[in-house]
Amino acid sequence: MPSSRWSWTVLALLLAHLVWGLARVPRVTARRAADIADYRQRGAADYLLADARLDGAPAIAELAARTGAGQRLGRRGTDRGVVEFAAALLWPRLLVTANADAGTPVLVATRTALVVAPQ
Amino acid sequence: MTVLLARAVLGAAVATIAVGGGGLAWLALHGTVPDALLPLGAALGLAAAWRHRPPPPPGAPAPRAVTALGAALLLALAALLAYGALATPSRHWDGVVAWDLKANVLAAQPTLQQPFFRDPTVYCHSRDYPLLQPLLVALLERWGLPGRLWFPAAWCFAVAAVGIAARAAGHPGRIAWLFAVAAAVTPIWLSPTGGSFDSGYGDALCCAWLGGAACGLATGNHGLLAAATALLVLQKPEGLPYAGALLAAAWLRGDARALRAAVLATAAAGTLLLWLQHDLRTFGAGTDVLLLAPAAGAGAALLLAADALLRRRGAAPRWRWFGLTLLVPALVAALWLGGGGADGVVGAHFADPGRPLQRLDRLPRVLQAIGTWACGRGAFGLAFVVPLAIAVQLWWHGRTSRTPALGVWLVLAVPLWCVPFLWSPLDELDAHLRATLPRVLLHWTAAAWVWAAVQPTLGLEGRAALPTGPAEP
Numbered sequence: 001m002p003s004s005r006w007s008w009t010v011l012a013l014l015l016a017h018l019v020w021g022l023a024r025v026p027r028v029t030a031r032r033a034a035d036i037a038d039y040r041q042r043g044a045a046d047y048l049l050a051d052a053r054l055d056g057a058p059a060i061a062e063l064a065a066r067t068g069a070g071q072r073l074g075r076r077g078t079d080r081g082v083v084e085f086a087a088a089l090l091w092p093r094l095l096v097t098a099n100a101d102a103g104t105p106v107l108v109a110t111r112t113a114l115v116v117a118p119q
Numbered sequence: 120m121t122v123l124l125a126r127a128v129l130g131a132a133v134a135t136i137a138v139g140g141g142g143l144a145w146l147a148l149h150g151t152v153p154d155a156l157l158p159l160g161a162a163l164g165l166a167a168a169w170r171h172r173p174p175p176p177p178g179a180p181a182p183r184a185v186t187a188l189g190a191a192l193l194l195a196l197a198a199l200l201a202y203g204a205l206a207t208p209s210r211h212w213d214g215v216v217a218w219d220l221k222a223n224v225l226a227a228q229p230t231l232q233q234p235f236f237r238d239p240t241v242y243c244h245s246r247d248y249p250l251l252q253p254l255l256v257a258l259l260e261r262w263g264l265p266g267r268l269w270f271p272a273a274w275c276f277a278v279a280a281v282g283i284a285a286r287a288a289g290h291p292g293r294i295a296w297l298f299a300v301a302a303a304v305t306p307i308w309l310s311p312t313g314g315s316f317d318s319g320y321g322d323a324l325c326c327a328w329l330g331g332a333a334c335g336l337a338t339g340n341h342g343l344l345a346a347a348t349a350l351l352v353l354q355k356p357e358g359l360p361y362a363g364a365l366l367a368a369a370w371l372r373g374d375a376r377a378l379r380a381a382v383l384a385t386a387a388a389g390t391l392l393l394w395l396q397h398d399l400r401t402f403g404a405g406t407d408v409l410l411l412a413p414a415a416g417a418g419a420a421l422l423l424a425a426d427a428l429l430r431r432r433g434a435a436p437r438w439r440w441f442g443l444t445l446l447v448p449a450l451v452a453a454l455w456l457g458g459g460g461a462d463g464v465v466g467a468h469f470a471d472p473g474r475p476l477q478r479l480d481r482l483p484r485v486l487q488a489i490g491t492w493a494c495g496r497g498a499f500g501l502a503f504v505v506p507l508a509i510a511v512q513l514w515w516h517g518r519t520s521r522t523p524a525l526g527v528w529l530v531l532a533v534p535l536w537c538v539p540f541l542w543s544p545l546d547e548l549d550a551h552l553r554a555t556l557p558r559v560l561l562h563w564t565a566a567a568w569v570w571a572a573v574q575p576t577l578g579l580e581g582r583a584a585l586p587t588g589p590a591e592p
Contacts, residue, residue, distance in 0.1 A: 010508050014301055017501035021304025029199055032311040036206040044208065044215075052212055072234075075242060084216035087242045091223050094234060095242040 045089050054082040056114030059107065060089050063116060067093055067104055074100030074107070081111035120186070121176045121286040121295070125340070126168040128279050131272070132331055132346035134164025138258060139251045140349060140391065142229070146250065147395050149403060152229035157258045167342065173287070181292025189296040193278060196303055200271040203317035208267075211312065214319030216244045218252055222266060225250070225257035237402050247399040249392060251353040252321050267319065273327035274316040277565040278303045280327075280334035285572035287338040288521060298572040301505070305568075307498045307561050314558050322558040325354045329361065330565025332381075336365075337522040337573045341380035348381050352388035357562065359389055360535055367447070368528035370426060371439050377524060378426055386419040418450050475541040481548055485540045488552045489533070493560055502564045506571040513574065521573050529570055532563055 039047045045057040063086075067073060075083065075095040086107060087095050095107060106117045138160030142152045181189070209215045224235045234241050256266030282299030286292065302308075308316050308323070316323040328351040335344030348365060351358040362385040369378035394408045425442055493503040506529070513520055520526045536559050545551045 007512065010505065010512060013501050013505050013508050014297060017505060018297070018301045018304060020497075020500050021301070021306060021309070024306055025196070025199075025304070025309065028309050028311050032199070032203045032317075035210055035311055036203070039207045039210055047210070048212075048215055051210070072241075079242070083242065084212075084244050087244060088215045088220040088223075091220055092227065094238075096238070096240045097242075098240040 045085070048085055048089070049082065052082075052085070054085070054112050056082045056086065056109075059114040059116045060086055063090060063093070063105060063107060067101075069093065071104055072096045072099060072101045073104050075109060076106060076117075077109035078111050081109065082114050083107070083109035086114055120180070121283060121292075122173055124279050125173045125283045125287075125338070126171045128276060128283060128331065128334070129171045129340060129343045129346070130164040130168025131276055132164075132343055132350065133167035134160045135255065136346045136349050137163040139255050139353060140388065142254045142258060143250060143353060143391055143395060146229075146231050146254070147391060147398060147408070149232055150230065151232070152225075152254070152258065154229075154258070154261050157262055171340075171342070173338070173340070176286035176292075176295075177289045178286065178291040178294075181296050185293045185296055189300055192300060193275075193303055196309065197271050197275055199309070200274050200317045201268070203311065203315075204267040204270040204319070205265050209319035211314075211318050211320070213313060213321075217248060218256075218319050218321060220244065221248075221250060221253035222256040222260070225253050226260040226266070229254065229257055229261065231398070231403060236399060239402055247396045249321075249353055249355060249358075250395065250399075251350070252324055267317075270317050270319065270323065273324045274303070274308060277308075277327040277330040280330040280565060281568045281572050284334045284337045284569045288573035288575075290572070295572070298568060302502070302565065302568040302572075304500070305502045305564055306500050307557065307564070310498070314561060320558070321355050322561050325351065325358060325562045326565050328354055328358070329562055330569055332365065333525055333528070333566035333569035335380075336369075336374075336377055336525050336528070337569055339376075341376055344377060345380040345384040348384040349388035352385055353392055356392075357535075357559070359385075359392065360538065361532070361562070362389070363450070364531040364535055365528050366422065367443060367531055368524045370422065370443060370446075371436070371527055372524040373426070373430060373436075373439065374524045375426060375430060379423060382419045382422055386415040390415045421449065422446060471544075474544075475538070478541045481541060482537065484548065485537050485552070488556055489536055489560070492556050498557055499560060499564060503560070503567055506567045509571050509574045518575060521575060522570070525566070525570050525573070529563070529566060532566075536560065536563075 042050070043057075043061075045060040049055065049057045049060075063073060069092045072094050073090065073096065075086075075097060077083065083095070086109065100106070108115050108117050138157055141156055141160065145152045145156070180186075209219045224233070231237065235243060236246075252269070255269055258266075259268065260266040278299050281302040282295045285295035285298045290298075307314065308326075312318070314320050314322050328347045331347030332344055332351055335341060335347055348362050352362050362381065365381050366378065366385060369381055390408065390411050393411055397411075425446065429438055429442065493499060494507070510520075510526075512518075536556070539555055539559065540548060540551060543551065
């Protein structure tokens with residue numbers, strides 16, 4: 001048995017944490033399942049950019065459709081923001097600031113939006 | 120069961136550092152990591168687990184019903200995290216842009232000798248960030264296995280570390296289950312948001328390695344301590360100062376074996392981390408390992424020799440504090456001279472050594488935010504409140520903390536929590552606190568649970584199995 005008032009307090013805190021944590025499980029399970037369903041339904045670019053309140057999913061889709069794996073795609077604009085997602089979502093294409101493959105379009109990035117421009 | 124679990128945890132840590140550390144060394148040497156490294160590392164882990172023979176835990180085992188209930192609950196939660204990790208790639212910012220992309224690049228070709236890493240015109244987010252996690256994911260993927268399985272596995276590792284530590288401390292099985300399940304349901308560990316164990320961020324693995332190191336320190340398993348410390352250093356840039364705090368804690372408590380394990384692991388992993396950081400930053404053009412390795416070796420030798428000297432002379436604790444004030448600047452200078460301060464993530468902080476002094480006025484806001492996040496927000500439940508309550512209980516009753524070195528490590532962590540907000544080049548404090556502080560605190564949750572789990576509390580601790588060490592100052 002607990003040996004002091006403080007011991008009871010520690011035990012109570014531990015049990016409170018346990019109950020609190022367990023009570024959250026159904027909610028986090030449902031939220032996780034909903035997120036996964038949403039991701040699968042909308043696709044990675046649309047889901048991720050909307051979640052981060054960024055624009056550019058159509059530009060990523062267009063570039064993915066018009067170019068092939070391993071191509072070097074030119075990019076202009078900022079290094080931060082939505083272009084971070086573009087680099088990941090367009091892999092195995094590479095976003096480059098020089099020596100882009102001939103005939104590929106260019107990705108122009110502001111912090112919150114992407115557009116495709118002709119080379 | 121505890122013995123088996125302890126062997127499994129050690130085996131997992133050894134296998135992971137063998138694969139991860141070995142693979143990173145291969146990358147640093149500009150080679151292509153062989154796929155055979157994964158089964159080789161697994162074999163090493165199995166051998167380590169086989170050789171590890173921990174003593175049976177002293178307390179009464181848990182009743183079968185408690186074991187069955189606890190195991191079922193943990194299995195269900197592990198399944199939930201596995202589902203979250205494997206159903207899709209990362210669903211949150213850092214997981215996508217910083218971790219998944221590099222894992223995909225390395226899965227295609229596990230080498231740095233490719234344009235993504237070597238061509239300065241190619242976009243590469245946080246170019247010099249540690250590659251341990253992406254490499255581990257990539258090597259599993261190359262065997263046709265789900266690489267993101269590392270994330271629920273890391274959660275299992277952290278939970279097991281808490282349970283093992285509680286049992287080794289002499290708690291009865293049911294109390295160990297209570298601590299393990301309490302740790303397992305820590306809200307931020309299971310959260311569906313960025314940073315949790317299945318999010319693909321690096322912070323959860325950092326938490327797991329810290330928990331492993333804390334377990335190794337608490338149970339006297341120095342192999343686990345060394346392996347987990349090395350993984351911690353290689354996981355994220357924060358790992359190096361965290362390991363530095365571990366060295367300081369072991370030094371201050373005069374825990375020679377723990378100090379030796381942690382020093383050797385930190386020196387080796389720190390050399391590898393900074394070597395790779397410099398290599399990535401310079402696109403493979405320069406290597407400073409010839410400067411780094413001797414600097415790290417000299418630092419390690421200095422620390423161990425000073426510790427041996429103080430022990431031989433039976434020096435009072437104040438001499439260890441005095442020694443620390445001399446050693447810390449010496450080791451930081453060695454790090455800076457060794458190239459760590461020259462560039463990269465670590466170097467960005469060293470670039471303006473006077474910045475923390477200029478920003479001291481931020482400290483009250485930072486401390487207030489730490490208190491609010493750690494104890495007053497739902498993200499951590501009572502993960503920091505329970506250890507605090509136990510610490511107050513021990514102090515109130517004049518009891519000695521078990522594993523005092525772990526306690527000192529946790530206390531030294533608090534200044535480290537403040538460092539990013541005083542030393543980082545970022546200027547917007549509130550935004551920085553919101554984005555970074557929860558993750559910094561997350562790193563320490565498993566270690567905090569381990570400390571709580573090994574303390575003599577609740578009047579149910581059974582006979583003490585761990586060395587209690589000298590009274591805390």
